[in-house]
Amino acid sequence: MAAYFLAIDGGGTSCRSAVADAHGRILGRGRSGASNILTDPDTALRHIEEAARLALSDAALADVAPEDCVALLGLAGNNVGDAVSYVLERLPFQSAQIVSDGLIALQGAVGDAxxxxxxxxxxxxxxxxxxxxxxxxxxxxxxxxxxxxxxxxxxxxxxxxxxxxxxxxxxxxxxxxxxxxxxxxxxxxxxxxxxxxxxxxxxxxxxxxxxxxxxxxxxxxxxxxxxxxxxxxxxxxxxxxxxxxxxxxxxxxxxxxxxxxxxxxxxxxxxPLADALTGAVALAVQTFQTSEAAR
Amino acid sequence: MAAYFLAIDGGGTSCRSAVADAHGRILGRGRSGASNILTDPDTALRHIEEAARLALSDAALADVAPEDCVALLGLAGNNVGDAVSYVLERLPFQSAQIVSDGLIALQGAVGDAxxxxxxxxxxxxxxxxxxxxxxxxxxxxxxxxxxxxxxxxxxxxxxxxxxxxxxxxxxxxxxxxxxxxxxxxxxxxxxxxxxxxxxxxxxxxxxxxxxxxxxxxxxxxxxxxxxxxxxxxxxxxxxxxxxxxxxxxxxxxxxxxxxxxxxxxxxxxxxPLADALTGAVALAVQTFQTSEAAR
The missing domain is CATH 3.30.420.40 (ATPase, nucleotide binding domain)
Structure with a gap:
């Protein structure tokens, strides 16, 4: 399992990011530009990677690359399958999952309940x-x-x-x-x-x-x-x-x-209990620890 | 004064026409295609001329050309001045006036009252x-x-x-x-x-x-x-x-x-007392007889 989780909250105006340790503790945050994968997937990809690197830098994890992390992304425009496939294939992470920006907001606001x-x-x-x-x-x-x-x-x-x-x-x-x-x-x-x-x-x-x-x-x-x-x-x-x-x-x-x-x-x-980015971190931990346990 | 009045009721789906004598009696009618001067002025011009010729033909006025007639046109899209100028300059009539399709409908429905x-x-x-x-x-x-x-x-x-x-x-x-x-x-x-x-x-x-x-x-x-x-x-x-x-x-x-x-x-x-085309004929008679009298 990767040592670090990246969480991405990407919308039409900005892309926010957080990096967390294996326990889901947030170590650093970042923010870049618009990342709507439906209207402009290539710009979204660039901003997602930029936000990820900024979070790693903010956490002073200079020797950790996006490629070393697993990532969960809550993205606007995720309701169109083709856009999701296009972006998933081009993400720089070790492993990644894309969900809706609404889902990470729900997770942040109400937690697991x-x-x-x-x-x-x-x-x-x-x-x-x-x-x-x-x-x-x-x-x-x-x-x-x-x-x-x-x-x-x-x-x-x-x-x-x-x-x-x-x-x-x-x-x-x-x-x-x-x-x-x-x-x-x-x-x-x-x-x-x-x-x-x-x-x-x-x-x-x-x-x-x-x-x-x-x-x-x-x-x-x-x-x-x-x-x-x-x-x-x-x-x-x-x-x-x-x-x-x-x-x-x-x-x-x-x-x-x-x-x-x-x-x-x-x-x-x-x-709300917490913001969408915190929700994304929680979902990242759940998703990748569960898939690890299932192996 | 021209011997014949042409009346045109032009809208987004069709262009209806009538030719009337100097007393406003309708002698013939015609119908062609869409004539919205705002969305497609050149098509509108073609359909206006076509409708005019069909009305003259219907009236068995084989020796009368559109150029021999004065015309009043009630046209959709007439609320944009540029479109009106463009079309007015290119109409084939001796003299012409463009009003709104709504105005000829009003004239038809309620008459002069x-x-x-x-x-x-x-x-x-x-x-x-x-x-x-x-x-x-x-x-x-x-x-x-x-x-x-x-x-x-x-x-x-x-x-x-x-x-x-x-x-x-x-x-x-x-x-x-x-x-x-x-x-x-x-x-x-x-x-x-x-x-x-x-x-x-x-x-x-x-x-x-x-x-x-x-x-x-x-x-x-x-x-x-x-x-x-x-x-x-x-x-x-x-x-x-x-x-x-x-x-x-x-x-x-x-x-x-x-x-x-x-x-x-x-x-x-x-x-309604009458339809829009009848309203256009009445307005044509009013407009061009008045302007004649004013000379």
């Missing part, structure tokens, strides 16, 4: 573990899913601004400020929306969050609509977990949602 | 004329507007199917049949949605309409949600028109919506 997480960021996905079995809900992307995510909230804010412009719905400080940003020209909003990626829409979500906190009626309605959608997904999670085990919110909107969610969910929320 | 139309097709747009002044509401396209349109309804049906797949919302015959069409593989729905144009989503709208007629609870909810959005737009139209004048529904969903709309709107609906 049953429990569930809601990742509420630009998109949304819900992951539950019940009697050891994993269940994924949502997470289908901005175009046709990700209800309650920042991109959908931002998109709704732009749509409301057009409705306010046309006098179909009431204006508010939120819609007025968005319209002003586009020179009060609805065609510029349409042009923006036509070219926008989910992250571009998502950049309007903080305006909605702030507006709702300030009592803006449109912003409040959008937050309540979004929270109702998260409530529905959490209801489905609760049917799976029988409302047992830890329930954690993660992601950029994790601090925002609790005050908007239904009481039945809010009372069940708790802080 | 004040009144309003709701065009509820793949997209939605609302046009009111009050005290002679025109007001446009909605119509900003699928990505950020067109609430209540067939594309949005079809999109919602696909989204509901994913929610049903994940157990977040209840399944129904509608969502089950859509999921089966995609081999019960949500990733295939996601792939479809990523590449889909509004018309592709819109092809699912008739399934929702039929499902709602059959009492499918999901389809009924989607139709009621869509109708609530049309109700809101019609409320805004009513504030402009002071609920006076004719109110007509046009477009592919015009026969579907009345039973779902609020009573306050349903009681005000009436059949």
């Amino acid at each position: 049953d429990g569930a997480i809601a990742i509420v960021g630009t998109g949304t996905i819900f992951i539950a573990r019940h009697q050891g079995e994993l269940h994924y809900l949502g997470g289908w992307g901005f175009q046709i899913g990700d209800l309650g995510g920042g991109a959908r909230i931002g998109h709704a804010a732009l749509q409301e601004s057009l409705l306010a412009h046309d006098g179909i719905r009431a204006s508010s400080a939120l819609t007025t400020s968005i319209l002003e940003e586009f020179g009060n020209d609805p065609r510029r909003i349409v042009d923006f929306a036509r070219a926008a990626h989910p992250g571009d829409f998502g950049r309007y979500a903080p305006r909605v969050v702030q507006g709702a906190a300030d009592g803006d009626p449109t912003a409040l309605r959008l937050m309540r609509d979004a929270a109702a959608q998260v409530d529905e997904a959490l209801d489905a999670v609760g049917r799976i977990t029988e409302n047992s085990g830890r329930l954690c919110l993660l992601g950029g909107l994790a601090q925002v949602y609790p005050s908007y969610l239904a009481d039945r969910h809010r009372v069940r929320l708790s802080e | 004040d009144g309003a139309i709701a065009i509820v097709g793949t997209g939605t747009i609302f046009i009111a004329r009050h005290q002679g002044e025109l007001h446009y509401l909605g119509g900003w396209g699928f990505q950020i507007g067109d609430l209540g349109g067939g594309a949005r309804i079809g999109h919602a049906a696909l989204q509901e199917s994913l929610l049903a797949h994940d157990g977040i919302r209840a399944s129904s015959a509608l969502t089950t049949s859509i999921l089966e069409e995609f081999g019960n593989d949500p990733r295939r729905i996601v792939d479809f949605a990523r590449a889909a144009h509004p018309g592709d989503f819109g092809r699912y709208a008739p399934r929702v309409v039929q499902g709602a007629a059959d009492g499918d609870p999901t389809a009924l909810r989607l139709m009621r949600d869509a109708a609530a959005q049309v109700d809101e737009a019609l409320d805004a139209v009513g504030r402009i028109t002071e609920n006076s004048g004719r109110l007509c529904l046009l477009g592919g969903l015009a026969q579907v919506y009345p039973s779902y709309l609020a009573d306050r709107h349903r009681v005000r609906l009436s059949e």
Whole structure:
């Protein structure tokens, strides 16, 4: 068995890494750039290796190479088999396993026990573990899913601004400020929306969050609509977990949602036990010690 | 003044034409292919000329060329000035004016009086004329507007199917049949949605309409949600028109919506006086006789 475990948490904006000893104690950490293996696998590979070397360097393990380590990687874009195969064949590690970025987040948040997480960021996905079995809900992307995510909230804010412009719905400080940003020209909003990626829409979500906190009626309605959608997904999670085990919110909107969610969910929320990288370390130890024991 | 008026009703799927005499009496009609001047101006130009020649031929005006006629064209995509200039310079007519396809529809539906139309097709747009002044509401396209349109309804049906797949919302015959069409593989729905144009989503709208007629609870909810959005737009139209004048529904969903709309709107609906092409003829006579008189 390798003496060291590498854990990788790779997403669309950064790649975080940790190196741990045989007991799972973290010795060093690193961080590099984007590592979405679906949209840009070669860049992801470069950033994964860079993050691994940075963690080894941070741990002062100058004589240990990535090739001497086993690695568990939680990666965005892992739901497409071809991308996983392409990357697995090119990784510099002694042995490696790729799982979803959601799975390492779940492991970090709830540990080995049953429990569930809601990742509420630009998109949304819900992951539950019940009697050891994993269940994924949502997470289908901005175009046709990700209800309650920042991109959908931002998109709704732009749509409301057009409705306010046309006098179909009431204006508010939120819609007025968005319209002003586009020179009060609805065609510029349409042009923006036509070219926008989910992250571009998502950049309007903080305006909605702030507006709702300030009592803006449109912003409040959008937050309540979004929270109702998260409530529905959490209801489905609760049917799976029988409302047992830890329930954690993660992601950029994790601090925002609790005050908007239904009481039945809010009372069940708790802080995650640890972060996704810690979850990846734990899974690395489990995975490679188990496979060692099975030999 | 030219002896003949050509009227063109050009949209994304076809280009209809009529030729009328100096009194606005329609002598012949024609029809050719797509003529959206924004997405494909050269094809639009070819189809406009073809439709014009077919109308002249239908009227047995073998010795009259398009160059001998004045023309009024109601065209989709007319809201972008560059496209209008490009097409205007290349039209084969003695003189021509381009207006929106919505304006000729309004003229056809309500004639010269004040009144309003709701065009509820793949997209939605609302046009009111009050005290002679025109007001446009909605119509900003699928990505950020067109609430209540067939594309949005079809999109919602696909989204509901994913929610049903994940157990977040209840399944129904509608969502089950859509999921089966995609081999019960949500990733295939996601792939479809990523590449889909509004018309592709819109092809699912008739399934929702039929499902709602059959009492499918999901389809009924989607139709009621869509109708609530049309109700809101019609409320805004009513504030402009002071609920006076004719109110007509046009477009592919015009026969579907009345039973779902609020009573306050349903009681005000009436059949359009005439079609868009007839509206274009009337506008052609007005436009070119007025400009003649002004010389």
